Each structure stands twice: as C-alpha cells, then as structure tokens.
Amino acid sequence: MSDDEQRGRGAASVHRVGGLLGDLQSADDQPVAPRRRADAERNRAQILSAAEQLFAEQDPRSVTMGEIAKAAGVGRATLYRSFPDPSSVAVALLDEHERRLQGQLIYGPPPLGPGAPAGERLAAFYLAMLDLLERHLPLALGAETGPARFRTGAYGFWRVHVRTLLVDHGVEDPDPLIDIALSPLSPELFQFQRHQLGLSAERIGGSLAVFARRLLESGGGR
Incomplete structure (x- = not known):
C-alpha cells in the first residue's frame, strides 16, 4: 500500500472514530441532533425537487x-446553508445523471466503454451526452453555461476522457483539440x-458521430 493510501486510510479511521464519538455525545448531551440531521436531509430534498420544477418551467x-426558497417552503438561511447560488442547485441535480454516464465510460461495454476504436468511442460519447441534454436540458442550462461550464467537475471528467481518446488514437498534440471536440456539447x-x-x-447525433470519426481519422494516428 502506498503512503498516500495509508494516509487516506488513517484519515478515514479518524473520521469514523470521530463520528462515533460525536454520535455518542449527541446521544447523551444533544438528543435532538439526529432529528436535526433528518430535517436537513428533508429540506435538501425539498429544495432540489422545487428547483428542478422551477428550472423546467422557466429559463x-x-x-x-x-x-x-419560496417554492421549497424553506427560509433563505436554510437554503444558503446548503447552496450558495441557483447554479450550485442545478449542479447538484445534474450531478447524479452525469456520474451515471461517467461510470459507463469507465466500466461499461463498448463502444461507450473501453474496447472500441477511439473514433467509435467518441461517437458513442457524443450520442450519450446528447441523450443527457435531451432529458435534462433545463438542469444543464442552469449549471453548465458560459464560463461556469468549464469549472464543473463533470467538464473536467469529459476533458480527461476525450484527451485519452485522442492520445489512444495517436494525436501528437491533443490538448488544443480537447475543448474543440467538446464544444458541440454546449447546452x-x-x-x-x-x-x-x-x-x-437524432439528426444532431448522426452529424456528430460523423464528425467524431472524421476528427480522429484526420487527427493523426499510429
């Protein structure tokens, strides 16, 4: 086990012990703490549900x-304890859908997952992203437009994925192409x-699939 792994495991152990001690203390001194946590989870669920409805109803x-806050039936202070702005609420809603796609890129069957030629994987990625945008466009517009798009963790993941495909194809200087390849997926x-x-x-996806294959055909390869 590496030093980093050992430190991570040690930190996790301290966290678990601290959590247990905190629970015991709460049980003795603050019996309402579990209820407060339950209230916080309920408030978060109300906020996300109300926000998703608002995002679907208007720009x-x-x-x-x-x-x-009004739609969720919570005070502004309660809302701001969980989220600093509307974009962060949209990010939280979109995150689960994007994490599911990320798992498919890493572990799923080809061509979306490993095992297919780079051009086919990029084409499959485009189609999967278009499906996500089709189903969750209001959330993407709320979370990933303008400069904010480039700061999300999901965009960083997509960059790593596309760069890997470019490198696998043998593109000598992949970095300038990464964001060009991702630009058609702007919400x-x-x-x-x-x-x-x-x-x-379907028409957009068909054109992007052709674009993906041609990009990697002409991008240089071994």
Whole structure:
C-alpha cells in the first residue's frame, strides 16, 4: 500500500472514530441532533425537487434563490446553508445523471466503454451526452453555461476522457483539440439547434458521430 493510501486510510479511521464519538455525545448531551440531521436531509430534498420544477418551467438562468426558497417552503438561511447560488442547485441535480454516464465510460461495454476504436468511442460519447441534454436540458442550462461550464467537475471528467481518446488514437498534440471536440456539447448550442432551428436529436447525433470519426481519422494516428 502506498503512503498516500495509508494516509487516506488513517484519515478515514479518524473520521469514523470521530463520528462515533460525536454520535455518542449527541446521544447523551444533544438528543435532538439526529432529528436535526433528518430535517436537513428533508429540506435538501425539498429544495432540489422545487428547483428542478422551477428550472423546467422557466429559463433556468433566470431562477433566483428567493424563488427556490419560496417554492421549497424553506427560509433563505436554510437554503444558503446548503447552496450558495441557483447554479450550485442545478449542479447538484445534474450531478447524479452525469456520474451515471461517467461510470459507463469507465466500466461499461463498448463502444461507450473501453474496447472500441477511439473514433467509435467518441461517437458513442457524443450520442450519450446528447441523450443527457435531451432529458435534462433545463438542469444543464442552469449549471453548465458560459464560463461556469468549464469549472464543473463533470467538464473536467469529459476533458480527461476525450484527451485519452485522442492520445489512444495517436494525436501528437491533443490538448488544443480537447475543448474543440467538446464544444458541440454546449447546452446553449444544443438548445439553439433543438428549439430554435428545430433539428431533431437524432439528426444532431448522426452529424456528430460523423464528425467524431472524421476528427480522429484526420487527427493523426499510429
């Protein structure tokens, strides 16, 4: 086991012990603590449910913290204890869907998961992302538009994935291509193509699949 792993395990042990002692202390001195935790979880669930409804009903970028608090039936102080702004609420809602896709990229069957040529994997990734945008566009618009898109953990994961595909294909200088390859997946672009131009998701996906294969065909390879 590496030093980092040992330190991580030690920290986890301290955390568990601290948690147990805290629970015992709460049981003796603060019997309402478990109820407070339950209240916090219930408030969080109410906030996320209300926010998702608001994001679906109006432009997610116009939703305010006051609207979320009112719809959730909680005070602003309660809301701000969990989330600093509407974008962070949208990120929390979108996170579970994106983590599911991330797992498929790492462990799933090809072509989305390992085992297929890089061009086919990139095409499959595009199609999976388009499906996510089709189903959860209001959340993506609330969480991943403008400069905020590049700061999310999910975008960092997508960058690593696309870079790996470019390197596997033998692209000598992959870094300038990563964000170019991800740019067609912008939520704003998808909204424009789907809802202003009226293009179907299938038509957009078919074109992106062709783009993915040609990008890696011409990008250089071993």
